[in-house]
Amino acid sequence: MIIAYHTIFTTYGTWLPNDPRGSYSKAVYDDELRALGDLRYGRQDPQPEQNTLRRFWTASRGTTNRRPFFIDDSTREIVARGFSQTVQKFGLTIRACAIMNDHVHLLSLRSKHRIEYIAGRFKADASRVLSLPETPWTKGSWKVFIGDREAIASAARYIEMNPIKAGREPQHWDFVTPL
Numbered sequence: 001m002i003i004a005y006h007t008i009f010t011t012y013g014t015w016l017p018n019d020p021r022g023s024y025s026k027a028v029y030d031d032e033l034r035a036l037g038d039l040r041y042g043r044q045d046p047q048p049e050q051n052t053l054r055r056f057w058t059a060s061r062g063t064t065n066r067r068p069f070f071i072d073d074s075t076r077e078i079v080a081r082g083f084s085q086t087v088q089k090f091g092l093t094i095r096a097c098a099i100m101n102d103h104v105h106l107l108s109l110r111s112k113h114r115i116e117y118i119a120g121r122f123k124a125d126a127s128r129v130l131s132l133p134e135t136p137w138t139k140g141s142w143k144v145f146i147g148d149r150e151a152i153a154s155a156a157r158y159i160e161m162n163p164i165k166a167g168r169e170p171q172h173w174d175f176v177t178p179l
Contacts, residue, residue: 013068
């Protein structure tokens with residue numbers, strides 16, 4: 001039985017299908033983007049070095065319809081405000097959240113709504129408070145269905161460590177109810 005979800009979604013143009021870090025895309029549909037490298041399905045281990053990533057990003061400029069959207073320290077707080085509104089509107093219980101520069105991790109207990117709908121609401125509310133002319137998010141999300149308390153604890157630790165592994169401070173949000 002599903003008791004929680006670990007949901008991940010990315011910002012527009014920041015995690016391409018053939019990203020050296022890996023992705024869960026099944027194909028690269030754009031010829032210009034396909035020329036930058038093969039599809040790397042799944043999280044790559046080991047992760048690429050920073051200079052490999054920088055070369056990929058430099059080469060990929062201009063391959064998307066618009067500029068990539070990166071979350072920075074000023075927009076991170078705004079995104080969190082939108083997420084908080086979603087949690088309140090739907091009465092959600094969020095056990096962990098990491099708002100990274102190019103993606104978000106959310107660990108939510110199961111609710112009466114499908115996780116795809118909830119992920120869409122998080123994106124919509126964050127977009128609204130950001131007041132941008134276009135959505136800063138990619139379509140869809142990736143989700144892990146969680147069936148036991150041990151897996152919830154493991155996912156929470158993974159999410160909480162994301163900012164730290166990226167060299168940032170731990171994140172603490174008012175809408176998160178820690179384990």
